[in-house]
Amino acid sequence: xxxxxxxxxxxxxxxxxxxxxxxxxxxxxxxxxxxxxxxxxxxxxxxxxxxxxxxxxxxxxxxxxxxxxxxxxxxxxxxxxxxxxxxxxxxxxxxxxxxxxxxxxxxxxxxxxxxxxxxxxxxxxxxxxxxxxxxxxxxxxxxxxxxxxxxxxxxxxxxxxxxxxxxxxxxxxxxxxxxxxxxxxxxxxxxxxxxxxxxxxxxxxxxxxxxx
Amino acid sequence: xxxxxxxxxxxxxxxxxxxxxxxxxxxxxxxxxxxxxxxxxxxxxxxxxxxxxxxxxxxxxxxxxxxxxxxxxxxxxxxxxxxxxxxxxxxxxxxxxxxxxxxxxxxxxxxxxxxxxxxxxxxxxxxxxxxxxxxxxxxxxxxxxxxxxxxxxxxxxxxxxxxxxxxxxxxxxxxxxxxxxxxxxxxxxxxxxxxxxxxxxxxxxxxxxxxx
Numbered sequence: 001x002x003x004x005x006x007x008x009x010x011x012x013x014x015x016x017x018x019x020x021x022x023x024x025x026x027x028x029x030x031x032x033x034x035x036x037x038x039x040x041x042x043x044x045x046x047x048x049x050x051x052x053x054x055x056x057x058x059x060x061x062x063x064x065x066x067x068x069x070x071x072x073x074x075x076x077x078x079x080x081x082x083x084x085x086x087x088x089x090x091x092x093x094x095x096x097x098x099x100x101x102x103x104x105x106x107x108x109x110x111x112x113x114x115x116x117x118x119x120x121x122x123x124x125x126x127x128x129x130x131x132x133x134x135x136x137x138x139x140x141x142x143x144x145x146x147x148x149x150x151x152x153x154x155x156x157x158x159x160x161x162x163x164x165x166x167x168x169x170x171x172x173x174x175x176x177x178x179x180x181x182x183x184x185x186x187x188x189x190x191x192x193x194x195x196x197x198x199x200x201x202x203x204x205x206x207x208x209x210x211x212x
Numbered sequence: 213x214x215x216x217x218x219x220x221x222x223x224x225x226x227x228x229x230x231x232x233x234x235x236x237x238x239x240x241x242x243x244x245x246x247x248x249x250x251x252x253x254x255x256x257x258x259x260x261x262x263x264x265x266x267x268x269x270x271x272x273x274x275x276x277x278x279x280x281x282x283x284x285x286x287x288x289x290x291x292x293x294x295x296x297x298x299x300x301x302x303x304x305x306x307x308x309x310x311x312x313x314x315x316x317x318x319x320x321x322x323x324x325x326x327x328x329x330x331x332x333x334x335x336x337x338x339x340x341x342x343x344x345x346x347x348x349x350x351x352x353x354x355x356x357x358x359x360x361x362x363x364x365x366x367x368x369x370x371x372x373x374x375x376x377x378x379x380x381x382x383x384x385x386x387x388x389x390x391x392x393x394x395x396x397x398x399x400x401x402x403x404x405x406x407x408x409x410x411x412x413x414x415x416x417x418x419x420x421x422x423x424x
Binding site: 001002003004006007008010012024028031032033035036037038040041042044046047048049050051052053056079081088089092093096097099100101102118128129130132133134136137138139140141143144145147148155157158165168169170171175176178179191192193194195196197198200201202203204205206207208210211212 | 213214215216218219220222224236240243244245247248249250252253254256258259260261262263264265268291293300301304305308309311312313314330340341342344345346348349350351352353355356357359360367369370377380381382383387388390391403404405406407408409410412413414415416417418419420422423424
């Protein structure tokens with residue numbers, strides 16, 4: 001599928017065909033493409049809890065404001081999380097870089113110390129901002145890849161974050177929820193939407209020219 | 213360009229051809245495609261300060277850690293911002309929805325009151341999270357569109373946020389910086405990178421199966 005078509009055709013779907021199943025192989029393939037997104041220092045803070053069992057999806061239903069139908073009818077619901085303790089994986093990231101030929105073994109210790117040094121200068125708010133940003137980049141790629149594979153999605157931003165993490169046994173100290181993404185085959189057409197003109201969203205060469 | 217190719221070929225470029233110019237028309241077209249990203253309640257909190265004057269780009273150089281060369285050689289550098297006071301545009305968003313036929317005039321007041329009601333329940337941290345997430349979604353689309361148009365990019369996450377906002381006269385109370393995105397034509401090949409296997413990033417049906 002052409003990129004421009006994926007961008008234009010990706011729309012929020014309110015109801016999916018609940019007879020459609022998506023295999024774990026296909027879901028995993030989508031995640032692999034999504035996580036080619038860029039990430040600060042390649043730290044890859046994105047995490048995905050994929051619900052493909054009806055029983056687990058059901059647990060979300062009274063915790064999702066305004067959006068139970070897409071959750072209920074989706075083939076899978078992905079709880080997208082940002083890892084506030086991404087540094088726990090730093091050694092493994094470097095080992096994978098070495099194994100793939102992207103980093104020479106001799107630089108491992110220096111790289112580790114440098115990156116931990118940068119990490120240690122960050123405030124909790126800096127860390128939260130950064131992992132939310134990087135995880136959202138991968139999330140956007142996931143939504144486009146879903147379209148490419150012939151499926152549709154519904155990004156759910158309004159949900160009881162605390163309750164969802166608790167019911168799915170997700171460590172709320174470690175992981176910050178980004179969104180729920182319901183994935184399936186559309187059973188209804190998408191609602192149309194419109195965007196503000198760029199006079200509202202673009203300013204040239206300084207920050208003074210936004211319309212409001 | 214195929215979506216999958218754009219995802220695979222988008223890579224961080226360390227140095228651009230500084231002879232390449234990109235017109236404002238083309239940059240604006242890229243932003244219009246980027247901002248087709250989904251946004252909670254269609255509030256569109258993304259803002260873009262586009263630097264295409266050498267003098268303004270120069271102001272960034274000593275404020276960007278490790279990444280001066282891409283900034284200096286880029287055709288344009290986009291300061292990507294999340295609007296913490298997106299609600300100031302809510303009336304205009306609704307008016308545009310009405311003008312385009314997506315919303316009936318009779319529902320304007322109810323929609324406004326409902327959305328302001330939701331807004332007023334949010335904490336400052338909730339608002340910050342939400343605008344960073346939505347802005348990052350549009351940012352990812354922008355990076356892919358840049359590739360589609362035959363250009364390349366470098367996402368810069370490490371910079372002196374306070375100094376950059378100040379020197380570009382961007383209101384730091386209102387706007388949270390997401391990243392700097394240098395855009396141009398690659399003058400050097402991209403560095404290879406590798407991603408963690410999905411055992412680290414995917415857990416099925418609960419939050420207990422991440423490798424670390």
